């Protein structure tokens with residue numbers, strides 16, 4: 001048996017949640033993807049083999065009390081065996097996938113499938129034919145296999161007009177829900193994808209609220225969280241206050257060992273315009289916990 005080195009020392013603090021980028025390889029080239037931005041650790045080489053990664057994740061789990069591990073990439077399904085074995089190491093394992101390699105059976109775990117609009121809009125971002133490939137895989141899955149499957153649309157200024165058509169297009173799919181997250185621009189970004197100000201994004205949040213009213217069982221986005229994403233509240237939850245700072249983001253760096261990036265969206269991010277739903281949702285839970293402890 002190979003001797004597997006201990007993982008990088010990230011101190012002793014607990015991290016109930018962590019994410020691991022298992023690969024930078026990907027079969028798609030989505031227009032909005034932060035992974036391939038200049039300055040991120042994104043060379044498409046896997047510098048850590050399956051055995052080493054699984055062993056190191058186990059050590060980190062025990063060292064930091066990690067209960068929830070999110071498997072990310074690149075496209076995590078290019079290392080399918082590793083990811084499925086890895087998810088089983090944690091109380092709650094989850095992965096985000098582009099869905100083009102099929103929908104894995106991962107009982108007790110969460111598989112989030114990314115699609116960024118109805119067929120025309122999605123394929124302009126994710127590539128020709130991707131929407132229908134993903135639809136076929138989702139329709140072919142066994143809905144009773146114990147895996148929780150969610151769809152996630154990453155909303156940008158450009159694809160926002162198609163949100164309603166997206167929900168209509170997937171309304172009868174065998175999934176557990178639809179989620180929305182919003183674009184995270186790089187520092188100083190002025191592009192067709194990024195809202196210049198958070199005030200401009202408010203109108204889009206209002207439309208998610210309306211969609212939740214129309215499809216209450218399908219759209220899982222929390223109205224309370226959406227309220228915190230509005231321009232009058234959002235800056236309370238980003239930057240130094242970002243709740244994802246209590247999550248350990250693991251990337252495999254140049255030396256073939258785990259490193260952490262500034263943020264799970266890479267190193268060069270504009271926190272003041274962050275649209276990551278998870279940031280605000282976790283911020284809401286933190287605020288509720290502290291209100292409970294004061295009450």
Ligand SMILES: C[S@@+](CC[C@H](N)C(=O)[O-])C[C@H]1O[C@@H](n2cnc3c(N)ncnc32)[C@H](O)[C@@H]1O
Nearest residue numbers: 032033034073074075096097098114154183184
């Ligand atoms: C980086 S991908 C990795 C997993 C997989 N390849 C996929 O596409 O789902 C994870 C999620 O990040 C989203 N994403 C990519 N670039 C983003 C950005 N700049 N801002 C916000 N979300 C982004 C993708 O749409 C996807 O839902």
Ligand code: SF4
Nearest residue numbers: 026028030033074098
């Ligand atoms: S599939 Fe995922 S990792 Fe690949 S380019 Fe698209 S968003 Fe980025």
Ligand code: SF4
Nearest residue numbers: 238239242263271274
């Ligand atoms: S960009 Fe990254 S660090 Fe900044 S608020 Fe968003 S998730 Fe947090």
